[in-house]
Amino acid sequence: MYHQDIPLEVVQDIYTRVLRIRRFEEEVGRLFRQGQLPGFVHLYIGEEAVAAGVCAALTDDDTIISTHRGHGHVIAKGGDLERMMAELFGKATGYCKGKGGSMHIADFEIGMLGAIGIVGGGMPIAVGAGLSAWYSDSDRVSVCFFGDGAANEGSFHESLNLASTLTLPVIFVCENNQYGEFTPALNAMNIADIADRAAGYGIPGQVADGTDALEMYRVAKAAVERARSGAGPTLIEAKTHRRGSHAEGEEAFLGGQTYRSDAELAAAQAKDPLLLLHTYVSENDILPAAQLETLDAEISQSVAEAVDAARDSPAPGIDSLFEDLWV
Amino acid sequence: MPRKTYVAAIQEALAEEMRRDDRVFLIGEDVRIGVFPSTRGLHAEFGDKRVIDTPISELAVAGAGIGAAVTGLRPIVDLMFGTFLYLAFDQIANQAGAMRYMYGGQTKVPLVFMVQNGAGSSAGHHHSQAVHQFFMNMPQIKVILPSTPYDGKGLLKSAIRDDNPVLFLHSLSLGGKRGEVPSDEYLVPIGVADVKRSGSDVTICAVGPTVYAALAAAQKLAAEGLEAEVIDLRSLSPWDKGTVLESVAKTGRFVAVDESFPTCSAASEWAATVAEEAFADLKAPVQRVTNQNVPMPFSPVLERAVLPSAADVVAAVRKTLT
Numbered sequence: 001m002y003h004q005d006i007p008l009e010v011v012q013d014i015y016t017r018v019l020r021i022r023r024f025e026e027e028v029g030r031l032f033r034q035g036q037l038p039g040f041v042h043l044y045i046g047e048e049a050v051a052a053g054v055c056a057a058l059t060d061d062d063t064i065i066s067t068h069r070g071h072g073h074v075i076a077k078g079g080d081l082e083r084m085m086a087e088l089f090g091k092a093t094g095y096c097k098g099k100g101g102s103m104h105i106a107d108f109e110i111g112m113l114g115a116i117g118i119v120g121g122g123m124p125i126a127v128g129a130g131l132s133a134w135y136s137d138s139d140r141v142s143v144c145f146f147g148d149g150a151a152n153e154g155s156f157h158e159s160l161n162l163a164s165t166l167t168l169p170v171i172f173v174c175e176n177n178q179y180g181e182f183t184p185a186l187n188a189m190n191i192a193d194i195a196d197r198a199a200g201y202g203i204p205g206q207v208a209d210g211t212d213a214l215e216m217y218r219v220a221k222a223a224v225e226r227a228r229s230g231a232g233p234t235l236i237e238a239k240t241h242r243r244g245s246h247a248e249g250e251e252a253f254l255g256g257q258t259y260r261s262d263a264e265l266a267a268a269q270a271k272d273p274l275l276l277l278h279t280y281v282s283e284n285d286i287l288p289a290a291q292l293e294t295l296d297a298e299i300s301q302s303v304a305e306a307v308d309a310a311r312d313s314p315a316p317g318i319d320s321l322f323e324d325l326w327v
Numbered sequence: 328m329p330r331k332t333y334v335a336a337i338q339e340a341l342a343e344e345m346r347r348d349d350r351v352f353l354i355g356e357d358v359r360i361g362v363f364p365s366t367r368g369l370h371a372e373f374g375d376k377r378v379i380d381t382p383i384s385e386l387a388v389a390g391a392g393i394g395a396a397v398t399g400l401r402p403i404v405d406l407m408f409g410t411f412l413y414l415a416f417d418q419i420a421n422q423a424g425a426m427r428y429m430y431g432g433q434t435k436v437p438l439v440f441m442v443q444n445g446a447g448s449s450a451g452h453h454h455s456q457a458v459h460q461f462f463m464n465m466p467q468i469k470v471i472l473p474s475t476p477y478d479g480k481g482l483l484k485s486a487i488r489d490d491n492p493v494l495f496l497h498s499l500s501l502g503g504k505r506g507e508v509p510s511d512e513y514l515v516p517i518g519v520a521d522v523k524r525s526g527s528d529v530t531i532c533a534v535g536p537t538v539y540a541a542l543a544a545a546q547k548l549a550a551e552g553l554e555a556e557v558i559d560l561r562s563l564s565p566w567d568k569g570t571v572l573e574s575v576a577k578t579g580r581f582v583a584v585d586e587s588f589p590t591c592s593a594a595s596e597w598a599a600t601v602a603e604e605a606f607a608d609l610k611a612p613v614q615r616v617t618n619q620n621v622p623m624p625f626s627p628v629l630e631r632a633v634l635p636s637a638a639d640v641v642a643a644v645r646k647t648l649t
Contacts, residue, residue: 099428107433108434113394113398113434125390125418128391128395135395136400142394324431
């Protein structure tokens with residue numbers, strides 16, 4: 001077995017995280033197409049291995065910062081599906097009482113410090129969470145998820161340099177899904193691997209297969225151990241694929257144009273992280289087929305319950321506009 | 328009562344609050360050396376962990392302050408010049424001010440951004456702008472700009488104890504100004520104006536260095552038998568509307584003096600509020616005295632000509648009398 005060093009219960013745990021994200025996101029896509037969700041949604045389908053593998057290497061005290069494509073990170077960190085779904089519906093029972101929406105879900109109880117809608121905007125905040133751990137002599141680590149697009153923002157440069165100069169326990173996880181919106185990542189930078197940039201900040205940089213949840217776990221675990229030991233930050237570049245749209249309903253922005261070939265989409269399909277992990281756990285008898293089916297049914301059921309609960313939840317009262325202001 | 332300079336009072340506030348609460352720390356470029364002497368000497372007392380020198384990376388340092396604040400610390404982020412805040416705009420406008428609200432009250436952001444504000448040292452456009460008006464326009468950022476050593480110390484201490492993001496602006500041109508600063512602990516509350524001079528003929532509202540232009544103008548007018556009431560707002564967001572409206576009810580005339588460029592200046596906001604809420608009390612149209620609408624020039628002669636002067640204030644008061 002390729003991943004025989006990873007304990008079985010960890011593999012099962014990672015599989016569960018991947019599947020929870022997938023079923024949640026599939027349902028969100030359906031709801032959006034039915035016109036049931038306001039605003040924009042950016043689905044994480046195809047990238048689940050990154051959040052699931054990385055978050056499985058963290059403790060509850062460790063913190064993460066996420067992006068506009070953030071549902072997967074919340075779920076992987078242990079977020080509550082009902083409160084997430086309610087937030088997507090803009091309901092009072094949502095994580096942010098309907099004030100955040102898809103791009104701004106946070107759960108401070110589980111160390112999910114928030115999804116940030118500005119590309120690269122979360123990176124300095126993740127450095128601050130790492131600074132906080134260092135300041136308090138805690139062995140907490142701070143994980144920063146961001147995309148290939150963010151790697152071209154000034155905040156990427158400033159954040160990696162700052163975390164490196166102060167030797168902070170920050171793990172920068174770049175989800176290179178090959179596209180910044182509709183622009184190929186390779187048209188937006190003149191290098192093949194964003195991980196190469198780590199050298200410029202005097203920190204390790206590593207390319208990982210972002211479609212392989214177990215490899216992501218192994219790579220993240222090493223970076224987490226390094227950070228906890230006081231050795232400072234690591235940049236991980238997870239090569240992955242955005243299986244679906246930049247944002248659901250992207251056709252409206254494209255005006256009939258396309259930006260990806262069928263062959264490319266088929267290649268991404270072949271590298272689907274759920275498919276790969278499902279094959280792995282099946283072929284290695286890590287989870288028997290019956291158990292896989294039960295697990296899937298349970299997760300699908302909890303997603304359906306989350307949708308029902310969200311639909312039945314009250315809209316926020318107008319009075320709540322003036323709540324959660326200055327302390 | 329001991330007399331101290333404006334920067335010494337600010338330094339004292341930082342030291343006292345850092346002694347009082349070990350979650351309070353200072354971070355920014357050259358805070359150990361203390362380019363503006365407000366942070367000088369703190370590294371010797373508090374060490375590397377609590378006085379943190381950083382690269383020149385305003386965006387990352389501002390955001391690091393936010394990350395530290397939402398994970399239990401109380402950072403003071405020193406970004407040196409007000410104009411450098413432009414480099415950190417995303418973190419202040421999109422994140423610091425909004426996080427608590429956007430995340431449904433799950434967190435709070437007890438954080439002070441500290442920068443020097445305004446002109447007066449002939450440093451050219453990139454080091455001489457007042458920036459307070461931008462941040463007054465951002466929901467949920469508190470903005471304060473003291474004009475005296477006493478207020479500098481008392482307001483900064485309040486800012487550090489505040490559980491919300493506060494932009495503490497100090498004026499380079501007032502750095503050497505001396506004033507009485509009590510040895511005993513005191514706080515100046517955020518959002519409360521100080522009536523510097525009572526008068527019944529006209530209300531002059533100012534903040535930071537323009538308070539001195541307003542006071543000089545009031546003295547000149549007094550020689551002619553006109554008594555101006557001079558209000559030092561001290562806090563720009565939230566601002567003490569009540570004190571201003573009460574004064575206008577008495578005087579019926581209003582002049583707003585502010586070192587911003589004219590469009591959407593702080594003065595614009597005060598003037599609009601008075602026109603909106605105290606129209607019946609007004610005996611004449613409100614007047615604004617602001618910077619000239621040009622980039623800040625270098626030459627001291629030109630720089631002085633851009634800034635609101637006592638003569639400009641006197642002229643504006645005269646307009647309310649005709």
